[in-house]
């Protein structure tokens with residue numbers, strides 16, 4: 001074999017890039033240049049040195065924040081969950097009763113002649129939804145804001161936003177702010193299609209700025225034989241069912257126990273009433289206690305009644 005061939009097989013020397021030798025070398029080099037590592041340990045004084053590292057750190061911080069936001073809240077209810085409360089709110093004559101009647105008809109195929117008090121329906125195998133019409137007085141609004149899991153704000157499309165809607169929004173702000181969605185009614189009063197489109201756009205923008213960006217707004221475009229369109233009610237009910245599935249108890253609710261009285265019974269002995277028609281009555285209220293477990297003597301808020309102490313606790 002020739003000497004030239006042997007020379008050709010040898011690889012050229014490669015300087016080490018990592019390992020203890022390289023580390024020592026780089027440290028010596030840094031010392032020579034007068035650069036010290038201690039300088040970069042003060043994170044407040046020196047910003048990031050590597051853009052990639054900064055990107056990763058930012059991602060980690062965002063992930064941590066998301067984890068904190070989605071931390072499960074402790075649900076203090078036990079056994080079967082109480083019904084999901086849907087409060088229908090709006091100014092007088094906007095169509096609250098009609099919306100509740102349409103939704104009840106959709107879920108149960110039953111006609112409700114009149115809406116008097118909360119209506120509970122069963123949806124699916126065990127989910128229950130309770131529809132409550134919000135009264136147009138401040139006390140009723142406060143009570144409804146306290147119990148609502150989902151608030152449906154009805155807005156007269158031909159008139160625009162009214163004071164009642166803003167009042168209710170403000171009240172909800174201080175009561176944990178449940179899920180909110182809007183429904184535009186009386187849209188059949190528009191004869192001009194262009195005007196209707198413009199109004200819808202304007203109201204949607206206003207609704208987004210008043211509630212939050214991307215807040216859901218539905219349209220009920222008019223009455224057919226005195227009822228809302230089946231398809232539109234179907235969309236509305238789908239959204240309600242979705243809210244029920246995604247339901248996440250509010251922190252405010254779990255720390256403020258309350259009862260929404262579904263039924264009341266006058267249990268005063270009849271003889272006592274016969275003797276004195278204006279005698280003090282004993283009234284029993286039935287409803288779910290939400291936001292805590294039962295304890296004798298505990299104080300709860302009873303909608304329409306006030307803060308009461310639970311005396312005789314039964315399961």
Ligand SMILES: Nc1nc2c(ncn2[C@@H]2O[C@H](COP(=O)(O)OP(=O)(O)OP(=O)(O)O)[C@@H](O)[C@H]2O)c(=O)[nH]1
Nearest residue numbers: 091092093094095096097098185186187188222223
């Ligand atoms: N043209 C039209 N009429 C509607 C619409 N929605 C509701 N109405 C009518 O408005 C009237 C009032 O409807 P209700 O459901 O009683 O309204 P409400 O909000 O419950 O009224 P209050 O109980 O007085 O607060 C009824 O005669 C409905 O037929 C709609 O989209 N278009």
